[in-house]
Amino acid sequence: MSRLSTRLLNWYNKHKRILPWRDHPDPYAVWVSEIMLQQTRVETVIPYFEKWMKLFPTIKKLAKANEQDVLNAWEGLGYYSRARNLHKSAKVVAEKFNGELPRNLDDLKSLAGIGKYTVGAIASMAFGMDEATLDGNLRRIFSRLFDVKEFADSPAGEKILWSLARENLPKGKAGDYNQALMDLGSTICLPKNPKCLLCPLIQICEARKKGVQELRPILKPKKKTPQYIDVAVVVLRRDEVLLNQRPADGLLANMWEFPNARLAEAAVLGGVKSKEIVKSLKAQTKIQVKQKEALGIVNHAYTHFKVSVHVYQCDLISIPK
Numbered sequence: 001m002s003r004l005s006t007r008l009l010n011w012y013n014k015h016k017r018i019l020p021w022r023d024h025p026d027p028y029a030v031w032v033s034e035i036m037l038q039q040t041r042v043e044t045v046i047p048y049f050e051k052w053m054k055l056f057p058t059i060k061k062l063a064k065a066n067e068q069d070v071l072n073a074w075e076g077l078g079y080y081s082r083a084r085n086l087h088k089s090a091k092v093v094a095e096k097f098n099g100e101l102p103r104n105l106d107d108l109k110s111l112a113g114i115g116k117y118t119v120g121a122i123a124s125m126a127f128g129m130d131e132a133t134l135d136g137n138l139r140r141i142f143s144r145l146f147d148v149k150e151f152a153d154s155p156a157g158e159k160i161l162w163s164l165a166r167e168n169l170p171k172g173k174a175g176d177y178n179q180a181l182m183d184l185g186s187t188i189c190l191p192k193n194p195k196c197l198l199c200p201l202i203q204i205c206e207a208r209k210k211g212v213q214e215l216r217p218i219l220k221p222k223k224k225t226p227q228y229i230d231v232a233v234v235v236l237r238r239d240e241v242l243l244n245q246r247p248a249d250g251l252l253a254n255m256w257e258f259p260n261a262r263l264a265e266a267a268v269l270g271g272v273k274s275k276e277i278v279k280s281l282k283a284q285t286k287i288q289v290k291q292k293e294a295l296g297i298v299n300h301a302y303t304h305f306k307v308s309v310h311v312y313q314c315d316l317i318s319i320p321k
């Protein structure tokens with residue numbers, strides 16, 4: 001075993017986090033946890049994971065569930081395409097693989113929502129295979145340990161980082177190795193202010209030796225995030241509220257929402273005007289309203305854009321038939 005993996009695994013044996021999907025290497029549980037953990041913190045995931053496993057304890061149960069129940073169980077976790085892909089893939093696994101997650105890496109990769117990272121995580125943690133993986137935590141750790149100067153989010157940087165993850169992988173212990181790196185990245189080798197003095201790898205960390213750990217990984221310069229202004233209308237009729245279902249494809253597919261429209265940049269210069277709200281909503285949704293009072297502004301950041309939603313109570317004039 002390399003110096004890196006010996007030190008790392010010794011540390012992991014003493015400090016590993018107790019997580020509900022660990023020590024029960026049910027491939028389905030590992031799969032669900034890995035998908036939930038994408039873009040989401042462990043503390044947030046734990047209650048969702050526990051609820052999910054009660055509602056859909058097997059792949060076959062998940063395959064038979066209806067989509068709305070699946071989305072309800074995911075509600076609040078965000079990035080709903082993850083839930084849809086889990087559901088879609090469960091149907092394939094139930095049909096093609098008798099409800100058992102396949103061990104063959106190409107079969108695993110063919111499932112919706114399972115990329116190179118998830119394949120490595122499932123293969124090592126659930127099947128004990130000698131497979132490396134590379135999530136954001138691991139990318140950061142290897143960039144720092146080996147002072148990688150390529151952009152970590154470029155194809156060349158990715159290639160170097162995957163090689164480092166593979167070269168240092170201890171045979172027969174890949175599951176622990178990958179999980180130890182994930183724990184180290186979440187608790188010690190943090191993006192900002194890494195706790196180097198507590199790190200089991202401090203003696204072999206190149207970036208720390210040079211004092212550049214906070215400058216690694218090096219990432220490509222970010223493009224400016226677009227900022228949009230939307231209007232959303234709340235139309236009440238007795239105890240009913242008007243909702244619109246989003247299209248079956250794209251962002252938040254099939255979800256229900258208050259009717260809304262995006263305002264053109266020119267239209268919001270000098271403030272959101274009543275005439276523009278009514279006009280944009282009619283043009284984009286064919287819903288005609290009469291604006292009443294302003295209810296507030298909700299700001300939300302998605303991965304690729306930010307939006308400020310100006311919310312108004314309105315009276316309904318007409319909706320498309």
Ligand code: SF4
Pocket residue numbers: 141144145188189190194195196197199200201202205207208213
């Ligand atoms: S020494 Fe510091 S920068 Fe290096 S791996 Fe450990 S925590 Fe990360």
